[in-house]
Structure formats: C-alpha cells, structure tokens
Amino acid sequence: MPGEEIYVANPPPDPSHLPDEILKFRVQLNTRDVIPEKELHAIQEFRRAADYIAAAMIFLKDNILVERDITADDIKARLLGHWGTCPGLSLVYAHANLLIRKTKQEMLYVVGPGHGAPAILACLWLESSLSTFWPKHTRNRQGLHNLITTFSVPGGFPSHINAQTPGSIHEGGELGYALSVSFGAVMDKPDLVVICVIGDGEAETGPTATAWHGYKYIDPAESGAVIPIVHANGFKISERTIYGTMDDKEVTALFIGYGYQVRFVEDLENIDQDLAASMAWALDEIHKIQKAARDGNPIIKPRWPVLILRTPKGWGGPKKVHGEFIEGSFHAHQVPLTEAKTDPEERKALQKWLTSYDPCELFGTTGEPNQEILSIIPEENHLKLGQKKEAYAAYTPLDVPAWEHMGVEKGTQASCMKVVGEYLHDVIEQNPSTFRIFSPDELVSNKLDAVLRDSGRNFQWDVASRAKGGRVIEILSEHTCQGMLQGYTLTGRTGLFPSYEAFLGIIHTMMVQYSKFVKLAHETTWRQPIGSLNYLETSTWARQEHNGFSHQNPSFIGAVLNLKPTLARVYLPPDANCFLSTVAHCLRAKDYINLMVGSKQPTPVWLSPEEATKHCVAGASVWKFASVEDGVDPDVVLVGIGVEVTFEVVAAAALLRKLLPSLRLRVVNVTDLMILAPEGSHPHSLEEADWDALFTSDKPVHFNYHGYPQELRGLIFGRPTIGSRVSIEGYREEGTTTSALDMMLQNHTSRYHVAQAAVRSASFMNQRVQVRSHEVISELKHRAEKDKAYIYENGADPDGTFDVPIFE
Known part of the structure; x- marks a missing residue:
C-alpha cells in the first residue's frame, strides 16, 4: 500500500547528528526481577482488567462481559471516547498503586491526555473509589454494567476527565496545562508526589514547553515533587507527534537542558519490570533531593527525574482493519472501530479484541475483580489515588488580616496597588504556607513590590532567592502562572494572580476551562469548597499611554462576565480604601472567579475606610x-x-x-x-x-x-x-x-x-x-x-x- 510505512507502530527515528556522548546522560537501571513473579502477574491482571473496561465503555450498552457474540444491539448508538492513550494511562495507574502500597507515599495522579477518561474511570472502579463517591458504580456486576453502559451517554460520565472524576484536579479536553497544575499542587505540600502523565501531543504545546521549568520554582525543603511521565506513543489525531520523531539523543539533550535526569521506559517485552524499576528510581531520587534540602544541605540545581514512556498507541487494540493499521497508528487515537454497529467485519474485530482480555476470568460471574487484581491496590482508603482528600476536601481558609488600620486618609491621593501591596505583605506574613502570588514578572512594575520586602521570590535557580521560603512565583509565562494557581487552589490553598490588564487574555480559555471544572464540582455532593481564583488586573488601558496601543485591552472583564453567574465576580473599586476592602473579601471568598480591576497610579481617595466598607457591601x-x-x-x-x-x-x-x-x-x-x-x-x-x-x-x-x-x-x-x-x-x-x-x-x-x-x-x-x-x-x-x-x-x-x- 502506498505510504503504508507511516502507519507502522513506532518506527525508529532517523539517527540524529548529536554526538553519541549525549547518551551517557541517560539513566540505566537493572530492570530484571525488580518485582517478584506474583506481583508481576497481579500488575498484568490489573492492567488487563482496566484495559478491558475502558474498551467496553466506548462500545457496549449490553453484554458487558461478552458472554455471547456481540450483536448490533449490544453496541451504543454513538461511539465516543479516546482509546489510544488508555493502555498507557492504566499501565501507569497500576504501577502507581503498587508503589503506594509498598511505600505509603502520598500521591495524586494528574492526566494530561484528558480524553483518557475510560482508563481512569476503569481504575477507579477497580480500586472501589468510584463507588465511594458514586454509589451506583459498586464493585460488582451491576456496578460494572452501570459504568460501561452509561459512559458518554446522556447522564453518564463524559469522555474526558472532569470534576466528576474522583481524584482529579485537572480538566481534560484542553491540552497543555497538566504539568503546571501538578507543580502548583505540590507547593507547600512536602509529603505529596504528583504523577503527571503528559501526552506527546500535549507536549507540543507552548504551555507544556514552559512548564518544564516548573522545578526551578520548587523548594524541596518546603514542597513536594512531580514525577513527569511523557507518554510517547507517536501519534496525535491524524499526524505524528514531534516527540515521536525524536531519537534518544535528541530527547536526552532536550531534558538535560531543562534540568532533568532522563529515563526511557520502552522495553515492551518487559514493560512492567521496566516501569516498576523506573518509578521506584524516580521516587528514590526525589527523596534524596528532599532529604538533602530538609537536612540543611540542599543540592544546588538538583536534577529531578523524568520518564519517557514509549508504548504503541492503542496498545492491545485491533492490529489491522480494512487493510489499515490501527494499533500503533493515529487510527487508534479515538474510536478504532467506528462502524462496529453496522459493519460485520468491524463487529467481528471488536468481538476478538474484547474477548482477548478474557473478561470472565477477570471478573467471574459476579462481576467482581479477582483477588489477584485487588492485591496491588493500596489497603488504606486515604492512600488510594481516587480518594485523596487533597483532591476534593483540603481547603484551608486564610487568616485574612484586618485592613482598616492601613486605610488611606480621605481627600488625599494614593496608588491602589501600592496600598494593596502593603496589605498583601501582611497576608503573606500571617499565612506562610497557604498563600502564594503567581505573577508574570510584573510585581514591581505594578507597584506591588511590598510583598517582596520580607518574603521574596521562590526562584530556586537564582542564588539570591533559593531556599528562602519566598511566597512569590514570578515567571514570564501567563499559562504557567495560571496552571500553578489552579493546582495550588484545587488542593486547598489560596493564590493571587496580578497582571497587566492587556495580557490576562492570554489565559482566557484556561480560566474558562477551570470555571467549568468548578461548576461541575458544585454539582457533585462530595467535592468541598475551595478558595476562589483571584485575579488582580492593573496597568490598565487608561494609564497605559506610555506603552501604547498594544498594552490597552480590557477584554478579560468580558471573559469573566460570560461565566456561569454563580461563579463570576467582577470588581472595579474606585479608590485605595475600596480596593483594600475588596481584596480582603476576595481572599476570604470560596468557589468564585474574582476579577479586581484597578490603577497603579496615584488617584484620589474618595471614601474613608468606614465609607469604603459600606460602599463595597452595597x-x-x-x-x-x-x-x-x-x-x-x-x-x-x-x-x-x-x-x-x-x-x-x-x-x-x-x-x-x-x-x-x-x-x-x-x-x-x-x-x-x-x-x-x-x-x-x-x-x-x-x-x-x-x-x-x-x-x-x-x-x-x-x-x-x-x-x-x-x-x-x-x-x-x-x-x-x-x-x-x-x-x-x-x-x-x-x-x-x-x-x-x-x-x-x-x-x-x-x-x-x-x-x-x-x-x-x-x-x-x-x-x-x-x-x-x-x-x-x-x-x-x-x-x-x-x-x-x-x-x-x-x-x-x-x-x-x-x-x-x-x-x-
């Protein structure tokens, strides 16, 4: 077939021109017999069960264990879901379970390929976390039937991970933000490790490219860590991925430059031993870095671990249908057998695919997973990835200081931002581990520099800032600031995002995606309140005459106005005292998107503190x-x-x-x-x-x-x-x-x-x-x-x- 070679599963990339010496920086491990035979088989059973459930969720509305030949009536009217990433996600989930069970490590699992919901929901069902929050999905035949048949139908779970997914702190569907969200989640959580899977399609995005620098803002003495796993399966919707065309030398050079140690996980014949050894190594490296910092001997510019997981796209699915490769090609990205309901050949391929997992052996007649599958799941509920309170019930209210004594005399002139900066200095002082400011390199320009007087920045690669407990993350990437703020907020803390007015529009869609997550969280019965997402918009068009037309854009107000009314709050305080009252209110508020708009230039103070309070209440x-x-x-x-x-x-x-x-x-x-x-x-x-x-x-x-x-x-x-x-x-x-x-x-x-x-x-x-x-x-x-x-x-x-x- 002309051009057929482009569909071959993960062909070796062309040799690069980089010197072979670069490969000495790859991490080599002994991956033989890392886990004993009994655990190895249990891991494989868990993966097989999760992959079966994920595939069945995409297709079946009846005959959930394929106890007879699949008919057209057994197949859903609309086939929705993304199969291609699922086997990799369940592979990592299985090994995270075993690692937690052995080490008792506190972990969260953040998934960049957001449409991989079938894999995550399957794993949640297997560990009984799904039934904890959604009682109809019990770990038995009826619960499995409910899960499989209602996926991606009205009233069921959607095809992407969202707030209805236990354990999730990241909205799927919009790519690029998983890594920055993960870094935000571990800040001020010294015992937490986030496993973050980044799809190789997602890795092409600008936000992900910048987020790799996130470790430069993580102090191992005070914060947890992230294990990034690039899932390089070679394809996106209809094209090769950039990472899928890079050889080992190119990938190694890239991540060495970012500041990482690189470990490739790609031995398909021995994948479980390979991944088990690699994840154990990554966690051990993290603990070494943290111990050094916490013992007072921090490693300068430590090299954190990153794993490059290479598996075929849609691994375990149909190999070839209608003469076209499926497994290992972009055809596996979404639904591999789109005409299974009407095409006998595709229905036969579906029958062969699903029965290859031998579901009756996995679940028996009762629909309950066999004991071997359950043996790798953490025994303590609070350690299960789907039941971590950091993901749904960790909010710590701020100790918000009184502001009235900082009020400015009525009839004088004052910069709203200078006054607010002094107040935020006190907020930081009273909340040393639950409040951070995420700013795209604009604090001083926006006259908020009082916050730097005692706290400073938390830039670990800067000799002037490292290991000093700074509360400010200042990186010239609005996407990274937003992602970190989201992760920080969703795991129970409160943050603030000050920015030039004209450039908040850069994260418009991220803010909207986050608001959708919060809306759905409100509609669950089990997600608890979280701190509000707080934006401080200044350097406004009205006083951006010195920077010119490009810096004049108040459109972010409209973006917030378009949100669900229960979430949206827009404040335009007229003077410094009103601004103090508004900031104090927003830092206390829960579950909102707060936008505060004001000037950094001196302007009249119209109202006394007492009058400002009444005005803001009204x-x-x-x-x-x-x-x-x-x-x-x-x-x-x-x-x-x-x-x-x-x-x-x-x-x-x-x-x-x-x-x-x-x-x-x-x-x-x-x-x-x-x-x-x-x-x-x-x-x-x-x-x-x-x-x-x-x-x-x-x-x-x-x-x-x-x-x-x-x-x-x-x-x-x-x-x-x-x-x-x-x-x-x-x-x-x-x-x-x-x-x-x-x-x-x-x-x-x-x-x-x-x-x-x-x-x-x-x-x-x-x-x-x-x-x-x-x-x-x-x-x-x-x-x-x-x-x-x-x-x-x-x-x-x-x-x-x-x-x-x-x-x-």
Whole structure:
C-alpha cells in the first residue's frame, strides 16, 4: 500500500547528528526481577482488567462481559471516547498503586491526555473509589454494567476527565496545562508526589514547553515533587507527534537542558519490570533531593527525574482493519472501530479484541475483580489515588488580616496597588504556607513590590532567592502562572494572580476551562469548597499611554462576565480604601472567579475606610459630595465604573457646577459590576426597586465604563426601566503612546464627553438646562480641543488635570 510505512507502530527515528556522548546522560537501571513473579502477574491482571473496561465503555450498552457474540444491539448508538492513550494511562495507574502500597507515599495522579477518561474511570472502579463517591458504580456486576453502559451517554460520565472524576484536579479536553497544575499542587505540600502523565501531543504545546521549568520554582525543603511521565506513543489525531520523531539523543539533550535526569521506559517485552524499576528510581531520587534540602544541605540545581514512556498507541487494540493499521497508528487515537454497529467485519474485530482480555476470568460471574487484581491496590482508603482528600476536601481558609488600620486618609491621593501591596505583605506574613502570588514578572512594575520586602521570590535557580521560603512565583509565562494557581487552589490553598490588564487574555480559555471544572464540582455532593481564583488586573488601558496601543485591552472583564453567574465576580473599586476592602473579601471568598480591576497610579481617595466598607457591601452608592443637593431629584444620573473613568465623572460634575449650576446631577459609583445584571440573573444583582432607587426609574443615565461598552449593554439588557434613557461610553479600541487625558479624549470617556452627555440628556428634563445646552456643549468641546492641542504641543497633560476636583 502506498505510504503504508507511516502507519507502522513506532518506527525508529532517523539517527540524529548529536554526538553519541549525549547518551551517557541517560539513566540505566537493572530492570530484571525488580518485582517478584506474583506481583508481576497481579500488575498484568490489573492492567488487563482496566484495559478491558475502558474498551467496553466506548462500545457496549449490553453484554458487558461478552458472554455471547456481540450483536448490533449490544453496541451504543454513538461511539465516543479516546482509546489510544488508555493502555498507557492504566499501565501507569497500576504501577502507581503498587508503589503506594509498598511505600505509603502520598500521591495524586494528574492526566494530561484528558480524553483518557475510560482508563481512569476503569481504575477507579477497580480500586472501589468510584463507588465511594458514586454509589451506583459498586464493585460488582451491576456496578460494572452501570459504568460501561452509561459512559458518554446522556447522564453518564463524559469522555474526558472532569470534576466528576474522583481524584482529579485537572480538566481534560484542553491540552497543555497538566504539568503546571501538578507543580502548583505540590507547593507547600512536602509529603505529596504528583504523577503527571503528559501526552506527546500535549507536549507540543507552548504551555507544556514552559512548564518544564516548573522545578526551578520548587523548594524541596518546603514542597513536594512531580514525577513527569511523557507518554510517547507517536501519534496525535491524524499526524505524528514531534516527540515521536525524536531519537534518544535528541530527547536526552532536550531534558538535560531543562534540568532533568532522563529515563526511557520502552522495553515492551518487559514493560512492567521496566516501569516498576523506573518509578521506584524516580521516587528514590526525589527523596534524596528532599532529604538533602530538609537536612540543611540542599543540592544546588538538583536534577529531578523524568520518564519517557514509549508504548504503541492503542496498545492491545485491533492490529489491522480494512487493510489499515490501527494499533500503533493515529487510527487508534479515538474510536478504532467506528462502524462496529453496522459493519460485520468491524463487529467481528471488536468481538476478538474484547474477548482477548478474557473478561470472565477477570471478573467471574459476579462481576467482581479477582483477588489477584485487588492485591496491588493500596489497603488504606486515604492512600488510594481516587480518594485523596487533597483532591476534593483540603481547603484551608486564610487568616485574612484586618485592613482598616492601613486605610488611606480621605481627600488625599494614593496608588491602589501600592496600598494593596502593603496589605498583601501582611497576608503573606500571617499565612506562610497557604498563600502564594503567581505573577508574570510584573510585581514591581505594578507597584506591588511590598510583598517582596520580607518574603521574596521562590526562584530556586537564582542564588539570591533559593531556599528562602519566598511566597512569590514570578515567571514570564501567563499559562504557567495560571496552571500553578489552579493546582495550588484545587488542593486547598489560596493564590493571587496580578497582571497587566492587556495580557490576562492570554489565559482566557484556561480560566474558562477551570470555571467549568468548578461548576461541575458544585454539582457533585462530595467535592468541598475551595478558595476562589483571584485575579488582580492593573496597568490598565487608561494609564497605559506610555506603552501604547498594544498594552490597552480590557477584554478579560468580558471573559469573566460570560461565566456561569454563580461563579463570576467582577470588581472595579474606585479608590485605595475600596480596593483594600475588596481584596480582603476576595481572599476570604470560596468557589468564585474574582476579577479586581484597578490603577497603579496615584488617584484620589474618595471614601474613608468606614465609607469604603459600606460602599463595597452595597456594591454601588450615590456619591453625595459630587452630586447636586445630595443627588435628590436629579435631571440626569452619571455613573462611574472603574478608577480612572470615575475620576472623569467626578471631574465632569465639578465642571458642570461652574458652567451650568441649574443642572441637577446625581453621581453614582459602581464597584461590584454584577449588581447591574437583571434581577435574579446573578446572586448580586439588584432588585428592581433598589435599581430604581440608585438610577431612578425615568431619568437619563450615562455610564462611564472602564471596559467595552457592549459588555455593559449586555449586562443591563433586560432591566425593565432602562428603555432608551441610557447612554454608555467605555473603551473604544482607540489609543497610542500619548497622555492620560488624551486616552480619555480618544475613547470619549473624558470629563468633557461625560459633561456633554449630561447636558444633552438633562435638557429634556430641565428647561433651564435646555436654553443653555448648546452654549455649554460648545464650551465643553472648545475646552477639549484646547487640551488636546496643548497635549500634542507639549507632550503632557495641562497642569492640574488630575488634581482632586473641588466642589464649591
């Protein structure tokens, strides 16, 4: 057959041009008789049972032990699942079980090939962890029937690992994050080891490539360790993998450069002895590194173990069907026999495949696994991979310090981030092993550097940082920060992710995937609350005039708004005191995605600590000091949402006091964005009566919003009293390297634009305003043009532009 050679199972790669000397860095082990014959057979029985269940889950809706010939009626209407990775996953699971049973090591199992759920669910059923959390999946014939027949059908387990899978801390389906999640999970867990399987397709992703550096941020004195296993089966959906084309020298050179010791596991005739020896070696190497560090003699730049597991894709499945190779080719990636229900030849191949495992010998007539299979499973429930509390019930609340004494005097100016940095310093001090900050190299730029005063960074390859217990992980990879934060959070701790506003979008899909994990966790009865995922978004577009257009992007707000309302929280505190209150709240909160947006530049402190507390509890309030007659009976309502745009609203109110004193103005600030959503659509949304109390039921309302205007339109759509009386301005995707005021002018969020909107709207409500509206609007346009001309002539805003407005 033309081109047939490309389907041959794992052909040897072409010789590389690297020197043969590189191979001396491979770890060589004696793999003969590592485990005695009895254990070896038990391992093989466990693998055989798991592989059978995994394959049966993909195909069968009846005849679960193939006690008669398979008919079309025995096969599911839709065949879903990914077989190709399953044999490798169950192989590693079996050996992890034996290693735990022998050593009592605390372990979690993180699976990068997320669609390998059949293998993991099969292993969970065999160790009785599935029935612990899902009682209908008992370890007997009925439970096995329920597992096999309901997989990937409505109401059953999906084809990928998710929060419904016991023992899981990583959502399958989106590739690239398993390794960073694993590193986050072991931080501050000195007794925990995570076995992390990375598919060789997943290994091609940018996030995985960066995550290999994760060990450079693991202090073996305070944290656990990861055993990364690259499952190199050679193929992805329809193409070879990069790792599948690399020879031993190339792979060895790559991982030596990353800082690892490399061990190849590829003796297919002796795979169980090979893997048993390799995993035992890896754990022993980890213990040596940890002992040295914990004895006060740390190894500088230790080389941690990594295993390269080479097995055929879809190992044990059909060899060849319709003249095409299946096992060892991309045809085994998903469902190897897609037409088994309608094609007699494929149904015959399925019969041969499933009976090759001899299921009746494995499970007997009762459906219970034989005693040999059970003999390698850890005896203690708390050691079983599916029942580790670190994966579902490990939350330790933070000791969140009081913030009020750190409050800033009302009427002064302060950087929200500088004040918050001081507060986070105290959070770290009071929570030395349950709180970390994950930042893409922006802490100092974002003026949060107070957190580094006593704690520092936890960069083990840096002589200035290693072995000093730093609480900051600063790596210039948003993906790695996000993955580590997820692993850290899901295993019971709390973290914070500060970032430039423009670059949080890099981890948009990761955040969404994580939120799906949390949503499904809420729908289980056994997963306990976890700390919230906390984002601190600063260096905003409104003050990114020095970096230019590329650094101006508030779109992450919209990403959070689109989440399930029970999870999403977006806060735009208007000043330093409100920001302190918000950070304290978010660090105490559980199970949310919290986004806090604020400025690092000095801005006015509008509210005292006591007023800030009340304002944040309410989510929004009338700012009487900026309103006319405390905001009673207004002609128009001006609303600021965000630090800088709120300043422009207040500046507009002060300007209108002078230019048009007959205009009756109410100024409102919104700090909790979710209160604006229609009543009942979000837990924080205002009732209609409360909405009308803030914004009136019939007066014009102008929103000056930090994000994209269409986000706000979508949020308030459905409020029955809105009608056509609302106008919204926000970021218009306009910007360059220019001044702060010019950014506001370009996006129509300046005080002049706000004031014009107020005059136009109020002219319909107040005849005194109407007779002067054209005159005042012309004056406002003139002032805007004069300021713009000044900016372009002098390269800076006019003096006093951002002084605290004075209300006479």
